[in-house]
Amino acid sequence: MANPAILTVDDDPAVSRSVARDVRRRYGDRYRVVRADSGEAALEALREIKLRGEQVAVLLADYRMPQMNGIQFLEAAMDIFPRARRVLLTAYADTDAAIDAINIVDLDHYLLKPWNPPEEKLYPVVDAMLDAWIAAPDEAINETRVVGHRWSAPSFAVRDFLARNLVPYRWLLADEAEGGRLLSAAGLSVDEVPLVVTPDGTSLVRPSEAELAAHVGLTTTPAEEFYDLVVVGAGPAGLGAAVYGASEGLRTVLLEQRATGGQAGQSSRIENYLGFPDGVSGAQLTDRARRQALRFGAEILTTREVVALQAGGSTRLLRFGDGSMIAAHTVVLATGVSYRMLEAPGLAELTGRGVFYGSAATEAPSCAGQEIYIVGGANSAGQAAVHFSRYAKRVHILIRAGDLRRSMSQYLIAQIQEIDNIEVHPHSQVVAAEGDGHLERLSMCDPRSGEIRTADTSWLFIFIGAEPRTEWLDKAVARDQRGFVLTGPDLLADGQRPPGWSLPRDPYHLESSMPGVFAAGDVRADSVKRVASAVGEGAMAVSLIHRYLEAQ
Structure with missing residues (x-):
């Protein structure tokens, strides 16, 4: 400074x-x-x-x-x-x-x-x-500053991207004194937010994620054109594959479209992960895994969208959204899953302005003293409810089933039952959302009786199931009807190897229908949807990759 x-x-x-x-x-x-x-x-x-x-x-x-x-x-x-x-x-x-x-x-x-x-x-x-x-000096600032509006979806997107990538930043409202001074210094009006000011004084107006990443110290460009291993997706499975691949001497690059950690990185607290008896936040676990991968020599690239996979002889080629390509001997697909969109009038228009998919931990302090609603009955929803209960006046969990036992771990159910300001509403679903500029009101329905009730709230967090992010694979590898990648024995229909399979052996356990391309974690068909199993599959994929490379 x-x-x-x-x-x-x-x-x-x-x-x-x-x-x-x-x-x-x-x-x-x-x-x-x-x-x-x-x-x-x-x-x-x-x-x-x-x-x-x-x-x-x-x-x-x-x-x-x-x-x-x-x-x-x-x-x-x-x-x-x-x-x-x-x-x-x-x-x-x-x-x-x-x-x-x-x-x-x-x-x-x-x-x-x-x-x-x-x-x-x-x-x-x-x-x-x-x-x-x-x-009484002015405060010296050596971190990224974000100036925006409270209910601006683009402002939320910038803050969420920085938070999930563990980039320290300071949030300033455009209509408050310091935020107004920065806008004035940058020659902007309050209608031109979000403004991002980096520590070196660079002003970014409504930046894209790629532009933002390039200015806050995240790596976006590969150092080489060819690798031993390319890992697509930086959730627990991808991070596991990157750590084990790099530690065992493979030239490894990890590609992530948004932020390391995936859905697990958004979790406020994971309490059933081996070795952490007091629990660990998704952000902490992600940060440790990311630093571990970097220490072993893996490259981590952010804001790189992979749009196609193809074979070029023994080489596997991945094409990015900007038209450039990267090549490798092997690939691990670890793209995980994304939350399904909730279909109800008003939700799409208010996304990022009171309606959020995932925990959106950056919003927790703003929920202080307010009523918030969570849709979903799996562990991610339960972890979010426990986290938000520390800030909110009351947390309402809306589930379609009669109770939480079918979808949530018992340790979380027990915690929720002990927290006075968490209330579970069985047989409830959101049917509409309303608000002028941001969420102000929810309409909910009991599907058994059709009874509609409304509630005033500015906060809705949605955790409803998951969909694999595999549309970009097209026909490159075999997938099931829901889009999950088929691997190993699941590819052997009636004992026959998959069409186009060129090797004299059956696919390895985590190997896809394209030799040398493996799948790990939630993106794999019939995988166990847990952080520990995803990390284990990432490590197992590297072991199988060594067998594949030795046979080439």
């Missing part, structure tokens, strides 16, 4: 150099002296400093400047750095204007020119200003 700045502005070059020289001589070892020759140039410098998240301690402005005098400059500067101490440089003839400025711009001091000797006339004033500023 750069030293705090002392900014001087004077349109007279000789005076400007003189004041900057005197200030630098006394304070240059602790402060960065910024010199400007006009009010507008000084404001532009302040905007750049603001966007970089740095501090301004003192402003020294000459009164008599064309286009924008010193008082006008200081008034404008207050909107950018309200805590910076303000000193007006003025001649004796302008003393009345300087006195008036005390009321206009809350002037801290006016200094008569010339100020020689500076040891007697300049430095005592600046010392006093610096002492006052140090007592």
Whole structure:
């Protein structure tokens, strides 16, 4: 982080150099002296400093400047750095204007020119200003800042992407003071959010995920053109495959379209994972696995959408959405599953504005003291309910079944029963959502009686089943009717190998209908939908890959 700045502005070059020289001589070892020759140039410098998240301690402005005098400059500067101490440089003839400025711009001091000797006339004033500023400085910021609206779906998407990729950021509302200052510094209006300001001061307006990833330190471009192993999907299965592949010497790259961790990464707490008796959050588990893969030498690429898989002899080719390709000896498909969309009037329009798929943990603090609704009866819904119960006034779980026993682990059912502000509503389904700009009201139905009831709420989190993300595979590998990838024995219909199978052996247990392409985790047909089994399949896939490569 750069030293705090002392900014001087004077349109007279000789005076400007003189004041900057005197200030630098006394304070240059602790402060960065910024010199400007006009009010507008000084404001532009302040905007750049603001966007970089740095501090301004003192402003020294000459009164008599064309286009924008010193008082006008200081008034404008207050909107950018309200805590910076303000000193007006003025001649004796302008003393009345300087006195008036005390009321206009809350002037801290006016200094008569010339100020020689500076040891007697300049430095005592600046010392006093610096002492006052140090007592209540602007906060230096070295993290990404996001400015947006509370109920803006694009703003939520940016925050969710950063949170899921473990990028620290600060959330600022556009209609509050600091958010407004950043928008002003970037030359934007409140209607142009979200604005993302990176630690180096780069301003991104409504960025795409790929643009955002490239500016916050995430890797998006492969270092090589050919690998031993390409893993598609960075959930538990993909991370497991990447860790074991890289640790065993395979040139490994892990591709993820959105964020490492998959659905498990969104879980507030996983309590039945081996080795964590006190539980572990999905984000913590994901972070550890990600750092472990990187330590063993795996590459991890974010915001890379794979749109096609094809064979090229013994090489497996993957094509990205931008038309580029990556090649490897072997591939592990670990794309997991996504939550199904809930079909009801109003939900699509309010997604990201009170209606969320998955836990959306970034929203938990905003739910404080409010009624929230969760749709779903599996473990992910139960974990979210326990997490949100720490913030919300009441958490309502809506399930179609009569109770939770068929779909949720017993340890979670027991926890939910012990939490006073969680209420389970059996035989309930959402049939409509309403709101002006964000969710305000839900309509729910009892399918047995057809009875409709409504509830006022701004929060709905949906966890209803899962669909595999395999449309991009088309006919490259065999899939079942629901889209899950068939592997191993499931490919041997009536003892016959799959059509097009070219090897003199049967497919390995996790191998797909394309030799050298394996599936692990939730995307595989009839897999056990648990984090531990997904990690285990990722590791097992690497063991089978070694057998495959040795036979080539």
